[in-house]
Amino acid sequence: MTLPSYAVDFRGFPACPCLAVWIPVYELELQRRALLTGPLHIYQLIGGAPDSAGTHTKGGALDDDRVTEQAIWVARQMGADASWHRRLNWDGQGGMEHAHHVLRGCPHNDPARYQITAVDAGFNGLGHLGHAALDDGPRPLSGRTWREGIAWAKQLQQQEDDLMVFSEWPAAEKKALGQFIQDQVRATLIETDTNGDGIAVPTHFGSIVKDLVVDVNDIKKKIGA
Numbered sequence: 001m002t003l004p005s006y007a008v009d010f011r012g013f014p015a016c017p018c019l020a021v022w023i024p025v026y027e028l029e030l031q032r033r034a035l036l037t038g039p040l041h042i043y044q045l046i047g048g049a050p051d052s053a054g055t056h057t058k059g060g061a062l063d064d065d066r067v068t069e070q071a072i073w074v075a076r077q078m079g080a081d082a083s084w085h086r087r088l089n090w091d092g093q094g095g096m097e098h099a100h101h102v103l104r105g106c107p108h109n110d111p112a113r114y115q116i117t118a119v120d121a122g123f124n125g126l127g128h129l130g131h132a133a134l135d136d137g138p139r140p141l142s143g144r145t146w147r148e149g150i151a152w153a154k155q156l157q158q159q160e161d162d163l164m165v166f167s168e169w170p171a172a173e174k175k176a177l178g179q180f181i182q183d184q185v186r187a188t189l190i191e192t193d194t195n196g197d198g199i200a201v202p203t204h205f206g207s208i209v210k211d212l213v214v215d216v217n218d219i220k221k222k223i224g225a
């Protein structure tokens, strides 16, 4: 098999440029969800494996070993709706168990694109027109392209970064948060000392603290107000 001119090397496998960008983000998303430890185990990217019926010859298709429903769900959310768990003997010829993915919106996936059409129509991508059987899920599909899928995953990964545990925060950010809380408490308590007797009942904190009574003079002393 001759490799297409746009093929790039991805960890020793020939790949189209879309796969080379998509796989590391998919890999990270699987690791983040504890669906994978270490690198993704790739079986085939661009390749001419005879039992793949030519779907891998141009790009945009990936075979790996993450076959759980959760992993297939992540791949579908990330722009590979045409992702399936192919079980042992999936082809009736002893074919090995693997996960097969086709990236939506990859301009290099010509020979595999019928499988995207098939999953969109509710079929499993095998056989004539990919209509051998109904899709085995998980559905609903995302409808995302592989680029939109990367954006979806990166947004989630960024949110996780933002949720860094407090003890690991930089000192300046800890201090800023402490100051913010102090300012909020000060403003709230002084404002709710309505009759000036030095006793504030912060009722607008809601029912959780409705019984909380604070000595404002004590607080004022502590914060030097």
Ligand SMILES: [Zn+2]
Pocket: 016, 017, 018, 019, 059, 060, 106, 107, 108, 109
């Ligand atoms: Zn591509």
Ligand SMILES: [Zn+2]
Pocket: 052, 055, 056, 061, 062, 063, 099, 100, 101
């Ligand atoms: Zn495949």
